[in-house]
Amino acid sequence: MINSFKADWRKLRQRPAVWVLGGIMLTALLLFGYVIPWLQLAFPSANFHPDPGTTLQQMKAALYPINFLKNSLTGVGIIGGILTLILGALVAGGEFNWGTIKTVYTQRPGRLQTLAGQVGVVSVIAAIFAVAFYLVAATASLIIALSDGSAITWPAVIDVFKALGATWLIFESWSLFGIALAYLFRQSAMAIGIGLAYVLAIEGILFRLLSGFNAGWLTTVEKFFLGQNANALIQSFGHTVARGAATAPLISAGQAVTVLALYAIVFAAIASLVVRTRDVT
Amino acid sequence: MANGNVITTHGLTKRYGSSITAVDALDLEVHRGEVFGFLGPNGAGKTTTLRMLLGLIRPTAGSAVVAEHRPGDPKGLRRIGSLVESPAFYPYLSGRENLKIMSDYAGVSHTRVDAALEEVDLADRAKDRFGTYSMGMKQRLAVAAALIKDPEVMILDEPTNGLDPQGVVEMRALIRRLGSGNRTVMLSSHLLNEVQQISDRVAIIRKGKLVAQGTVQELRGESAIVVRVTPVDAARRQLDRMLGAAAVTAVDGTLRLSVDPNKAADINEALVGAGIKVSELRAVERTLEEVFLTLTGEAA
Numbered sequence: 001m002i003n004s005f006k007a008d009w010r011k012l013r014q015r016p017a018v019w020v021l022g023g024i025m026l027t028a029l030l031l032f033g034y035v036i037p038w039l040q041l042a043f044p045s046a047n048f049h050p051d052p053g054t055t056l057q058q059m060k061a062a063l064y065p066i067n068f069l070k071n072s073l074t075g076v077g078i079i080g081g082i083l084t085l086i087l088g089a090l091v092a093g094g095e096f097n098w099g100t101i102k103t104v105y106t107q108r109p110g111r112l113q114t115l116a117g118q119v120g121v122v123s124v125i126a127a128i129f130a131v132a133f134y135l136v137a138a139t140a141s142l143i144i145a146l147s148d149g150s151a152i153t154w155p156a157v158i159d160v161f162k163a164l165g166a167t168w169l170i171f172e173s174w175s176l177f178g179i180a181l182a183y184l185f186r187q188s189a190m191a192i193g194i195g196l197a198y199v200l201a202i203e204g205i206l207f208r209l210l211s212g213f214n215a216g217w218l219t220t221v222e223k224f225f226l227g228q229n230a231n232a233l234i235q236s237f238g239h240t241v242a243r244g245a246a247t248a249p250l251i252s253a254g255q256a257v258t259v260l261a262l263y264a265i266v267f268a269a270i271a272s273l274v275v276r277t278r279d280v281t
Numbered sequence: 282m283a284n285g286n287v288i289t290t291h292g293l294t295k296r297y298g299s300s301i302t303a304v305d306a307l308d309l310e311v312h313r314g315e316v317f318g319f320l321g322p323n324g325a326g327k328t329t330t331l332r333m334l335l336g337l338i339r340p341t342a343g344s345a346v347v348a349e350h351r352p353g354d355p356k357g358l359r360r361i362g363s364l365v366e367s368p369a370f371y372p373y374l375s376g377r378e379n380l381k382i383m384s385d386y387a388g389v390s391h392t393r394v395d396a397a398l399e400e401v402d403l404a405d406r407a408k409d410r411f412g413t414y415s416m417g418m419k420q421r422l423a424v425a426a427a428l429i430k431d432p433e434v435m436i437l438d439e440p441t442n443g444l445d446p447q448g449v450v451e452m453r454a455l456i457r458r459l460g461s462g463n464r465t466v467m468l469s470s471h472l473l474n475e476v477q478q479i480s481d482r483v484a485i486i487r488k489g490k491l492v493a494q495g496t497v498q499e500l501r502g503e504s505a506i507v508v509r510v511t512p513v514d515a516a517r518r519q520l521d522r523m524l525g526a527a528a529v530t531a532v533d534g535t536l537r538l539s540v541d542p543n544k545a546a547d548i549n550e551a552l553v554g555a556g557i558k559v560s561e562l563r564a565v566e567r568t569l570e571e572v573f574l575t576l577t578g579e580a581a
């Protein structure tokens with residue numbers, strides 16, 4: 001397991017695709033979380049109106065350090081989820097694409113140990129992504145606050161760790177989804193395709209369409225989906241700008257953590273099952 | 282290793298679906314320290330067999346023991362270096378980095394990496410990305426990867442695939458060197474002369490079935506001398522007296538003598554001395570190629 005971890009770490013830290021994904025994530029965070037909102041607020045166009053019930057100043061404050069966790073968390077669910085799904089699919093699927101899986105299996109480690117090492121390294125990369133994510137967000141918020149001459153206050157340390165933990169858990173469950181898909185389909189392209197189709201079609205379009213029907217059973221079903229729980233966990237950190245009366249969340253933070261962890265375990269179990277029983281040709 | 286076998290299979294069988302039997306009840310024995318040639322035409326089931334020996338695929342029936350362990354057991358794999366079908370490595374990494382990764386997986390130190398690269402003559406290209414390697418270089422890197430464990434057993438599937446004539450000669454020499462001493466090498470090929478030159482024993486399979494197994498000498502059958510002589514009767518009496526009646530058989534107007542071809546000169550002298558005309562005298566030695574073609578041909 002240690003040997004497999006070492007091997008995968010050596011392999012993945014040098015793999016350009018991994019850091020390209022990380023780069024895309026940070027760029028998206030900077031652009032959509034800070035640069036574009038700041039440009040909108042700093043140079044408002046003639047027909048720009050703050051969101052109902054808020055002021056321009058309140059919206060600007062959303063970009064300041066006190067809000068850097070909440071403001072960047074919003075990007076974790078969708079962009080972070082998709083990118084870590086791709087990460088998992090690329091890492092596990094690459095071994096099939098290149099045929100290296102047979103070279104690795106015949107070296108020695110044992111199939112489950114190989115999988116464990118791989119999951120271990122992906123977990124570390126997910127943690128690196130999460131830390132980099134908040135470092136970039138904190139830096140961007142600090143720069144904006146300084147340029148606005150606003151006072152600098154940071155969120156409580158405990159909240160920083162909570163946000164890091166939540167983000168890592170979300171990344172982890174999505175990347176394990178990608179890994180499981182790659183083992184199932186024995187390639188990365190199919191795994192990414194199916195994964196994205198799931199995120200966009202099922203979690204995105206279908207649930208939005210069906211929510212119009214306001215059916216009780218549907219909300220019950222939704223409560224158990226990966227994306228919905230990731231969103232619930234994100235929402236539990238609150239909004240940067242208070243909007244009207246708070247409604248009771250569909251899924252509590254505690255449940256979301258449990259469900260996400262369960263997903264991670266189930267995906268790992270699926271991958272182990274496939275890894276143990278399949279022929280490798 | 283009670284019986285001195287490093288690889289043993291019993292009734293090893295692999296079926297794909299209901300119609301394809303890639304390997305059919307194979308019984309193999311590879312002895313410690315030998316170079317074992319595993320021969321068969323395309324599609325005979327060589328690669329499938331080697332995959333089963335390495336635990337990559339599961340047999341449908343039968344069993345195998347390799348280096349005292351069941352196939353795929355990490356304790357056994359630690360002692361086996363292998364190359365199955367085409368070489369597969371990470372294209373974005375150098376040859377050296379690839380070997381370091383494989384050392385990590387094998388749980389051996391990186392110190393053998395450079396020696397292995399030297400051994401396959403790839404040291405000067407070790408810094409280049411695997412993706413940029415030629416077919417022959419990829420093949421040699423795969424052999425280097427099999428070597429980093431300093432394995433007792435090497436299982437090589439068509440190791441000369443894609444090599445130029447010079448590369449083939451070098452690879453053959455390397456395999457012979459690797460197979461000297463206590464190390465066991467099992468080597469598959471569809472090229473006869475290649476295996477014939479370096480193997481101690483060979484097995485021939487066809488359509489998944491073992492058709493022959495033994496030393497190269499055994500498979501070629503006994504060598505003999507064929508003479509065309511007149512008068513035949515007198516010659517026969519002379520030769521019966523000289524070699525024993527059992528060694529002489531009449532075949533299509535010639536006499537086939539089951540003796541060492543080195544005796545040709547003596548025999549010629551004796552016959553001519555007895556006033557017998559010798560119009561033809563030749564040694565017959567079947568090449569392994571002939572054996573192979575007879576055993577694997579459609580007519581067989």
Ligand SMILES: Nc1ncnc2c1ncn2[C@@H]1O[C@H](COP(=O)(O)OP(=O)(O)OP(=O)(O)O)[C@@H](O)[C@H]1O
Pocket residue numbers: 281297301302303321322323324325326327328329330471
């Ligand atoms: N995964 C698979 N699914 C179905 N059939 C297979 C599979 N792998 C191998 N076969 C079949 O099994 C038979 C033996 O194939 P194998 O690759 O073992 O032959 P080989 O002796 O290595 O041939 P070659 O000299 O061409 O490498 C072939 O008929 C092949 O089509």
Ligand SMILES: [Mg+2]
Pocket residue numbers: 327328329366438
């Ligand atoms: Mg083959």
